[in-house]
Amino acid sequence: MKLTVVGGGSTYTPELVDGFARLRDTLPVEELVLVDPAADRLELVGGLARRIFARQDHPGRIVTTSDLDAAVEGADAVLLQLRVGGQAARLQDETWPLDCGCVGQETTGAGGLAKALRTVPVVLDIAERVRRANPRAWIIDFTNPVGIVTRALLQAGHRAVGLCNVAIGLQRKFAALLDVAPAELHLDHVGLNHLTWESGVRLHGPEGEDVLPRLLAGHAEAIAADLRLPRPLLDRLGVVPSYYLRYYYAHDEVVRELRTKPSRAAEVAAMEKELLSLYSDPALDEKPALLAKRGGAFYSEAAVDLAAALLTGSGSPYQVVNTRNAGTLPFLPDDAVIEVQAAVGPKGPSPLPVPSLDPLCTGLMAHVTAYEDLALDAALRGGRDRVFKALLSHPLIGQYEYAEELTDRLVAHNREHLAWV
Template sequence: MKLTVVGGGSTYTPELIDGFARLRDTLPVEELVLVDPAAERLELVGGLARRIFAKQGHDGRIVTTSDLDAGVDGADAVLLQLRVGGQAARQQDETWPLECGCVGQETTGAGGLAKALRTVPVVLDIAERVRRTNPHAWIIDFTNPVGIVTRALLQAGHKAVGLCNVAIGFQRKFAGLLGVTPADVHLDHVGLNHLTWETGVRLGGPEGEDVLPKLLTGHGDTIAADLHLPRPLLDRLGVVPSYYLRYFYAHDEVVRELGTKPSRAAEVAAMERELLQMYGDPALDEKPELLAKRGGAYYSEAAVDLAAGLLGGGGSPYQVVNTLNRGTLPFLPGDAVIEVQAAVGPNGPTPLAVPAVDPLFAGLMAQVTAYEDLALAAALRGGRDRVFKALLAHPLVGQYAYAEGLTDRLIAHNREHLAWA
C-alpha cells in the first residue's frame, strides 16, 4: 500500500508518522511519500519520520520529494494537510478581523474565508493532478476549512472525504471520564465542520445506551471548563458543543480576549521553530511532547481509521467524516457537506441516520451552509462583490459596514494569493 501526504513538511507530520507506525496492522503502509515544496523542512521531517519507523520496527519505506506528480503516482490514498501562505498568512487571518470588532480565527468568520480563498484553487489544482496521474486514489482532506475544501473537491467530481480531529478528541475525552475504552464510545455527532454538537454519547455503538445526560450531570464542570463555556449553558442545551461554538455563543467575549493576548498563530510559529530544531536532532526517534501542544491531537488515529476503511483494510466500523448531505439532514441542500457519523468502505462514506435536529442547532447550520455556498463561489470565481456577500452572510459578521471593512482588509492582506485581485 502506498500513501502520499501533501504538505509532508508540516510539523504535524510526525504525529501522523507515529500513528502509521503504531497502527500498522490496521493500515499496512509499504511506501509513504511526503511531498512538500519546502526542501529544508521536508528533510528535517523526513529524517525524523524514518527514525520513528525504525524505532517502532516498521519496515515501510519513507520517500521525500517536491515533485507532486511523482509523489502521487500509484498512491492508494493522498492526504492533504497544506497551509497556503504558511503561519504568516494565519497571523493575518487572526488579527485584521479584530480591527472591525469581529473574531479573528483561521477557520471561521472572516479569517476562515480568507483561508478558503487562498486554499481552494490550490487544492483543486493538486486534485486534478492526482486524477490525471492516479484517478483511482482517494483524497483525504485535513486542510482547513475542511467543509468548504471538501465541498470544492466533491463538486469537481473527486473521490474525496474530509477529516477533522474534533470528534475523536471528544471520544477520547469522554472515554476517560466514563472509565471505558475509546472503542466503547459512539458519538451522535452532527453539524458542519467546526460547527458541531454531540447530541448523544452511546456505549457500544449507535444503538447503545445514551449516557450523555449522566456525563453532563457527573462531569459537566470539567467539560464546560474545557470548552471555556459556562456550565449552565451546557445544562440548558443538553448537548456538548464543539469548542468552535464559543466563537458564536460568546463572540464579544472572545473578541475582547483576543485583543489582549498574542495570537495563536504567533504561539504556533514559535512552537514550530522549536519543533523543527528538535526534528534536526539525529538522536530524536519519537514525536516530542511539545507536538501535543501544536494541535491536531489524535489526527493520526483518525487518518489511519479513515484510510483503512476506504481502502478495504478495516478500521472502525463507524467514523465521523465530512461528506455530502444527500438527505441526511433534510433542512440542508443535498450537495451540502456535513460532518456526521458514517459507515466507511471502499465505495466511500455512507452517513448514518440522524434524529430530528433541534431548530436551535439546525438554524445555525443552515445559515453557515448558505455562507459556505457563497464562500465557495468567491473562491472559485473571485470578485470583491462575492467576497462581500459571503461575509455579510456569515453569522459572525452579518452587518454591512463590518462586511465592507472586512472585504477591503481581506483583499489587501491576500492579494498575492488571489489571481483575480
C-alpha cells in the same frame, strides 16, 4: 500500499508518521511519500519520520520530494494537510478581523473565508493531478476550512472525504471521564465542520445506551471548563457543543480576549521553530512531547482509521467524517458537506440517520451552510462582490459596514494569493 502526504514538511507530520508506525497492522503502508516545496523543513521532518519507522521496526519506505506529480503517481490515497501562505497568512487571518470587532480565527468568520479563498484553487489543482495519476485514489482532506474544501473537491467529482480531529478528541475525553475504552463510545456527532454538537454519547455502537445525561450530570463542570463555556449553558442546551461554538455563543467575550493576548499563530510559529530544532537532532526517534501542544491531537489515529476503511474495508465500522449531505439532513441542500457519523468502506462514506435536532442547531447550520455556498462561489470565481456577499452572510459578521471594511482588508492582505485581484 502507497500513501502520499501533501504538506509533508508540516510539523504535524511526525504525529501522523507515529500513527502509521504504531497501527501498521490496521494500515500496512509499504511506501509513504512526503511532498512539500519547503526543502529545508522536509529534510528535517523526513529524517525524523525515517527514524520513527526504524525505532518501531516498520518495514515501509519513506520518500521525500518536492515533485508533486511524482509523489502522487500510483498513490492509493493522498492526504492533504497544506497551509497556503504559511503561519504568516494565518497571523493575518487572526489579526485584521479584530480591527472591525469580529473574531479573528483561521477557520471561521472573515479569517476563515480568507483561508478558503487561498486554499480552494490550490487544492483543486492538486486533486486534478491526483486524478490524472490514479483516478481511483482517495483524497483525505485535513486542510482547513475542511467543510468548504471538501465540498469543492466533491463538486469537482473527486473521491474525497474530509477529516477533523474534534470528534475523536471528544470521544477520548468522554471515555476518560466515564472510565471506559474509547472504542466503546459512539458519538451522535452532527453539524458542519467546526460547527458540531454531540446530541448523544452511546455505549457499544449507534444503537447502544445513551449515557450523555449521565455524563452531563456527573461531569458538566469539567466539560464546560474545557469548552470555556458556562456550566448553566450546557444544562440548558442538553447537548455538548464543540469548542468552536464558543465563537458564536460568546463572540464578544472572545474578541475581547483575542485583543489582549498573543495570537495563536504567533504561539504556533514559535513552537514550530522549536520543533524543527528538535527534529534536527539525529538521536530523536520518536515524536517529542512538545508536539502535543501544536494541535491535531489524535489526528494520526483518525487518519489511519479512515484510510484503512477506504482502502481495505478494515478499521472502525463507523467514523465521523465530512461528506455529502445527500438528504441526511433534510433542511440542507443535498450537495452541502456535513460532519456526521458514517459507515465507511471502499465505496466511501454513507452517513447514518440523524435524529431530529433542536432548531437552535438547525437554524445555525442552515445559516452557515448558506455562507459556505457563497464562500465557495467566491473561491471558485473570485470578485470583490462575491467576497462581500459571503462576509455579509456570515452570522459572525452580518452588517454591511463590517462586510465592506473586511472585504477591503481581506483583499489587501491576500493579493499575492488571489488570481483575480
